[in-house]
Amino acid sequence: MLADLEELVSRESYSADHAAVAASADVVAEQGRRLLGGRAETITIGGVTHVRWSFGTPRILLLGHHDTVWPLGTLKTHPFSVEQGIARGPGVFDMKAGLVQMFHALALLPSLDGLCVLVTGDEEVGSDTSRALIEDTARACRAALVLEPSATGGALKTSRKGVSHYDLTVHGRAAHSGLDPEKGINAATEIAHHLLALRPITDAVTARTGPGTTITPTVMSAGTTTNTVPARARLSIDVRVPSTAAQHAADELINALAPHHPGARLHVDGGPNRPPLDADAARQLFTLARDVATRLGLGPLQQAAVGGASDGNYTAGVGCPTLDGLGAVGDGAHADHEHVVTATMPPRAQLLAHLVGAML
Known part of the structure; x- marks a missing residue:
């Protein structure tokens, strides 16, 4: 498993570099061919490469992604390593260890009939090219198991917030900031009013629908030179609900x-x-997973609600019961301390194998 993990992590797959993602897809496809015994279907949409296996008529979808947030060259500063039971490297936790665990889990099953394995290449940037593929597949299945990293301590993710993204653009009027600023319309000042309006909007949403919504301004820009009234300003907003x-x-x-x-x-x-x-989409699947874990002597399985989103939001959104966070145990997704606890990889693969076996 560690050799396969090193192979995946060593093939960098920054979402924005489609050539790197395509090369990564080749490695994913080859690992799957070796462990699953079937050739993958490579699907390229909008320049992004996704990998899929279908065995018989799919009833269960196993879902993951092979792209990462790490730009090419990150391996030079964050090389793959395993020291004292901790594996490190770009994308090791989110979510290449989950892919390795999935392949090895499915290799334990006597038959893969009824399964679809879908590994997408643009999850980290919103799944624009893979969303329809994910949703269409999920509609035909009775359950989706998502190999995203676990929550703290190995907890499965049974609830995720929804995500919205907005870009506000203000068009003002440029003028010399010293000679006649009054002739301009300052786009920076205007965008600041909208930034401050986000707090009352958050409060209004909470008053209508209950707590839990966050509306966060993220990237803001304005102006061109230090002596010009800005004619244009832009604000990006991240909404979690x-x-x-x-x-x-x-x-x-x-x-x-x-x-x-x-x-x-x-x-x-x-x-x-x-x-x-929504937690209702995972309730029965989590109960089954918890019972499987108990039967295998893997200890009490926990569940968690998280603010981050995944492609599991899409599968649940089309009505497919979905259980998320079945992947790696570790910490540091998207951060310098990203890592996986290697001793957890075999039991997590065992849990997945028995869970899928109980569902087929």
Whole structure:
């Protein structure tokens, strides 16, 4: 398993580099061919390469991704290593160890009939090219098992917040900031009004739909030179919601934003990206997984609700019962301390194998 993990991590797969993702897909496909005994279908959509195996008529979807947030060259500063039971390297936790565990788990089964394995190449950037593929596959299945990393301590993820993304663009009017600033319309000042409006919007969504919504300004830019009234400003907003009602309320209120200055123009781009993964979508699957873990002597299995989203949000969103976080145990997704506890990899593979076996 560690040799396979090293092979995957050593093939960098930064989401924005489609050639790197395609090369990574080849490695994923070859590992799957060796361990599953079947050739993969390589699907390229919008330049992004995804890998799929279908065995018979799929009833259960096993879902993961092979792209990472780490730019090419990260291996020079974060090389793959295993020391004192800890594996490190770009993407080792999110989520290449999960792929290794999945392949080795399925290799334990006497038959793969009824399974679909889908490994996408753009999860880290919103799954724009793979969303339809994921949703169409999930609609035909009775359950989806997602090999994303576990929550703290190996807990499975039974609830995820939904995600929306927005870009606000303000168009003002440039002017010399020393000679005649009054002739300009300052886009930076205008965007600041909208930034401050996000707190009342959050409060309004909470009042309507209950707690849990976060609306976070992330990237902001304005202006061109230090002596010019900015003619354009831009603000990116990340929205996380616990329910569909909260997602709709936030969308309505953000799209209702209006210019503060009568001469300014405001344009709102974006909207809901991933629907919430409600705990009801995972309830029965988690109960089954917990019973399997107990029977195998793997200790009490825990569950967690998390703010991050995954492609499991899409499968649950189309009505497919979904259990997430079945992948690696470790910490540090997207961070310098990303790592996997290697001793947990075989029992997690065993858990997945017996869970799938109980479902077939």
